[in-house]
Amino acid sequence: MELFANLAHGFAVAFSPINLLMCLIGALVGTLVGVLPGIGTIATVAMLLPITFGLPPVGALIMLAGIYYGAQYGGSTTSILVNIPGEATSVVTAIDGHAMAKQGRAGPALAIAAIGSFFAGCVATVLIAVLGAPLTKLALAFGPAEYFSLMVLGLIFAVVLAKGSVLKAIAMIVFGLLLSMVGSDIETGASRMAFNIPELADGLGFATVAMGVFGFAEIIRNLDAGAEMNRDLVQQKITGLMPTRKDLIDSAPAIVRGTILGSILGILPGGGAVIASFAAYTLEKKIAKNPSRFGRGAIEGVAAPESANNAAAQTSFIPLLTLGIPPNAVMALMVGAMTIHGIVPGPQVMQKQPDLVWGMIASMWIGNLMLIIINLPLVGIWVRLLRVPYRLMFPSIVIFCAIGIYSVNNAPVDVILAGVFGLVGYWLIKHDFEPAPLLLGMVLGPLMEENLRRALLISRGDWSVFLTRPLSAVLLAIAAFLLVLTLLPMLRAKRDEVFTESEN
Amino acid sequence: MADTMGHSATATRNTSVALGFCLLALAPQIFELIWSIGTIFGWGAGRGPATVLISHTTALVAGAPAALLGAIGGETKKASSDVLLALIYSYPLFAVAIVTLFMTIKSGQDYIGGVILMALALFALWASSDLQGMRGFSFGAGTAPRMFGGLLVALSAAIALTGLLSEGPALAHYSWRGPLFVMCAILFFALAIRPLGLVVSAFVSFMIAALGSHETRWVEAAIVGACLTAGCALLFPYVLGLPMPMFPRFLVQ
Numbered sequence: 001m002e003l004f005a006n007l008a009h010g011f012a013v014a015f016s017p018i019n020l021l022m023c024l025i026g027a028l029v030g031t032l033v034g035v036l037p038g039i040g041t042i043a044t045v046a047m048l049l050p051i052t053f054g055l056p057p058v059g060a061l062i063m064l065a066g067i068y069y070g071a072q073y074g075g076s077t078t079s080i081l082v083n084i085p086g087e088a089t090s091v092v093t094a095i096d097g098h099a100m101a102k103q104g105r106a107g108p109a110l111a112i113a114a115i116g117s118f119f120a121g122c123v124a125t126v127l128i129a130v131l132g133a134p135l136t137k138l139a140l141a142f143g144p145a146e147y148f149s150l151m152v153l154g155l156i157f158a159v160v161l162a163k164g165s166v167l168k169a170i171a172m173i174v175f176g177l178l179l180s181m182v183g184s185d186i187e188t189g190a191s192r193m194a195f196n197i198p199e200l201a202d203g204l205g206f207a208t209v210a211m212g213v214f215g216f217a218e219i220i221r222n223l224d225a226g227a228e229m230n231r232d233l234v235q236q237k238i239t240g241l242m243p244t245r246k247d248l249i250d251s252a253p254a255i256v257r258g259t260i261l262g263s264i265l266g267i268l269p270g271g272g273a274v275i276a277s278f279a280a281y282t283l284e285k286k287i288a289k290n291p292s293r294f295g296r297g298a299i300e301g302v303a304a305p306e307s308a309n310n311a312a313a314q315t316s317f318i319p320l321l322t323l324g325i326p327p328n329a330v331m332a333l334m335v336g337a338m339t340i341h342g343i344v345p346g347p348q349v350m351q352k353q354p355d356l357v358w359g360m361i362a363s364m365w366i367g368n369l370m371l372i373i374i375n376l377p378l379v380g381i382w383v384r385l386l387r388v389p390y391r392l393m394f395p396s397i398v399i400f401c402a403i404g405i406y407s408v409n410n411a412p413v414d415v416i417l418a419g420v421f422g423l424v425g426y427w428l429i430k431h432d433f434e435p436a437p438l439l440l441g442m443v444l445g446p447l448m449e450e451n452l453r454r455a456l457l458i459s460r461g462d463w464s465v466f467l468t469r470p471l472s473a474v475l476l477a478i479a480a481f482l483l484v485l486t487l488l489p490m491l492r493a494k495r496d497e498v499f500t501e502s503e504n
Numbered sequence: 505m506a507d508t509m510g511h512s513a514t515a516t517r518n519t520s521v522a523l524g525f526c527l528l529a530l531a532p533q534i535f536e537l538i539w540s541i542g543t544i545f546g547w548g549a550g551r552g553p554a555t556v557l558i559s560h561t562t563a564l565v566a567g568a569p570a571a572l573l574g575a576i577g578g579e580t581k582k583a584s585s586d587v588l589l590a591l592i593y594s595y596p597l598f599a600v601a602i603v604t605l606f607m608t609i610k611s612g613q614d615y616i617g618g619v620i621l622m623a624l625a626l627f628a629l630w631a632s633s634d635l636q637g638m639r640g641f642s643f644g645a646g647t648a649p650r651m652f653g654g655l656l657v658a659l660s661a662a663i664a665l666t667g668l669l670s671e672g673p674a675l676a677h678y679s680w681r682g683p684l685f686v687m688c689a690i691l692f693f694a695l696a697i698r699p700l701g702l703v704v705s706a707f708v709s710f711m712i713a714a715l716g717s718h719e720t721r722w723v724e725a726a727i728v729g730a731c732l733t734a735g736c737a738l739l740f741p742y743v744l745g746l747p748m749p750m751f752p753r754f755l756v757q
């Protein structure tokens with residue numbers, strides 16, 4: 001049983017004092033970020049990247065991973081108690097969670113969210129361990145054409161799963177691909193779109209763009225809405241954390257469904273925790289016997305999305321560790337963290353760095369255990385944090401972000417670039433463009449271009465290579481099928497709209 | 505009555521949108537002109553403002569039309585980068601601006617967003633126009649940027665078109681206070697961190713950023729700003745070991 005040997009090795013690594021400490025710090029920071037609205041996981045991980053310079057690679061990645069799944073726990077606390085999502089992944093949790101809190105059942109809601117997250121975390125940890133090795137073997141059969149097709153599939157997934165207009169999502173991906181081409185060309189070394197600015201010769205830093213589009217833009221947007229957001233904090237003391245027997249029976253199937261759905265959406269490139277929580281909520285509402293309960297404090301509406309987002313947050317490590325393809329923006333930052341330490345993510349990592357991979361996987365389970373303690377008995381502390389007014393929080397976040405970006409390369413230009421991308425992000429928000437596909441495009445851009453060029457070079461310029469190689473053809477067929485599937489109902493909806501308008 | 509009023513309102517709106525697009529069409533030229541003013545004082549390298557002004561004006565007024573006619577006539581002459589900018593970037597946007605005057609915009613959000621995105625794509629096409637294209641069956645440095653740039657032009661045109669054809673939300677309200685002061689804070693931090701050090705730049709940036717909200721209370725903000733600065737001054741250089749200048753250069757020396 002190679003699996004158990006690997007996991008045992010992982011636990012041995014994860015239980016070393018330094019790694020336990022890193023795991024705890026990650027979980028704490030993650031919870032903090034999750035609880036505080038107005039600062040997201042992407043901005044935080046980008047901000048903390050330079051900090052990991054001084055740490056051993058295993059510890060650094062354990063900490064960054066902890067932030068990601070820790071934020072999924074923390075986000076639910078704010079959603080339930082304040083009715084504003086602390087994290088984009090807990091938007092749907094707020095609907096039923098806050099309704100429960102208003103009925104004086106905040107305790108059980110928090111407990112179910114934490115239990116669901118913990119269950120999902122455990123399942124996802126096992127899943128990563130089980131799927132890791134076989135997927136790595138599959139990855140070795142991949143040539144450039146297959147990699148390119150897989151990335152196309154990932155981008156199409158991002159389009160399909162993005163909310164809002166399909167056209168806009170595709171445009172954002174292409175915009176991201178274009179941004180990724182700024183800087184030196186990989187093969188010829190020619191400077192592309194850099195306007196003789198030396199700082200651009202190396203390309204736009206992914207952390208810089210992420211911080212601008214997700215950090216600064218978010219702050220500006222929040223200021224727009226009026227710094228004093230409507231915080232109807234549930235004031236009464238939270239009594240009785242324990243859910244009743246009925247709560248447990250009601251939520252158990254929802255937790256299982258949420259976990260399964262979240263795990264699948266996490267593995268798929270282009271998926272991730274945000275989409276998983278939305279999908280899980282929709283699923284629960286669809287299969288419920290009495291859908292009208294949703295929105296009025298149905299416990300399934302808390303259990304399913306919270307399990308799903310945590311499962312997805314963890315399973316999204318699978319494509320990164322096995323194929324070397326980051327499925328979402330946070331994973332792209334993890335690639336950045338790995339490269340800082342000289343690790344190239346991909347199929348080799350599993351063999352060459354068993355400490356890193358299995359240590360990280362094991363730490364996830366430990367981290368989940370820590371999180372349930374951090375979040376349930378200590379919930380009062382986190383609630384107190386929410387009383388910090390936004391007018392004091394936002395300048396602090398601005399300064400932290402600025403220092404964080406500056407310290408990545410000690411380059412003031414990076415800070416200015418992040419500011420420019422903050423304005424770009426603000427513009428994107430105002431025109432209802434989604435920034436997440438943009439970042440995904442930017443991350444996959446260099447990989448895609450490289451594999452496209454290599455595939456065409458090998459086939460001597462014959463584009464049909466993507467269709468004649470079976471694996472690649474299958475991947476592209478799935479992508480095309482998905483795209484058609486999304487476009488069909490949209491066209492039909494448009495037609496229905498036209499009809500209803502003409503009837504009026 | 506109400507009908508005519510509504511009509512005139514959209515007409516003025518369209519004119520201002522079209523004017524905005526014209527400004528967008530000239531944005532890179534104007535930016536270079538402003539940038540070139542610095543060369544008078546010896547900052548940065550590049551062309552002086554007079555050269556920039558003359559070269560862009562001739563490119564826009566004479567060079568580009570000539571190149572266009574030449575291309576139709578089958579002449580292949582290497583055009584200068586200013587002429588290419590006018591041809592690839594400015595002229596299409598002028599065309600869009602003129603078209604805008606005669607259209608009813610059904611969704612300002614989509615239409616304006618699409619056109620600005622198109623401007624970015626056209627700009628990228630111009631920026632990659634000097635790069636090498638395909639060499640036989642192997643990609644040159646410029647192939648992929650041009651491919652995706654062209655794709656983005658098409659996609660953004662489609663988005664702008666949906667803004668003309670189907671109803672949607674109007675242009676959202678942009679506020680100026682938040683973006684302005686947050687950007688000022690970031691800019692100040694970037695310019696001050698090297699000469700003035702972390703302590704001064706972090707505190708001043710904090711206060712500038714605090715201007716971005718009208719709810720800021722000054723005493724409270726100053727106290728929090730001071731605490732935060734102290735915290736950062738301990739956290740980054742000492743706890744995390746990231747080298748960073750702490751105090752103004754002239755004080756240290």
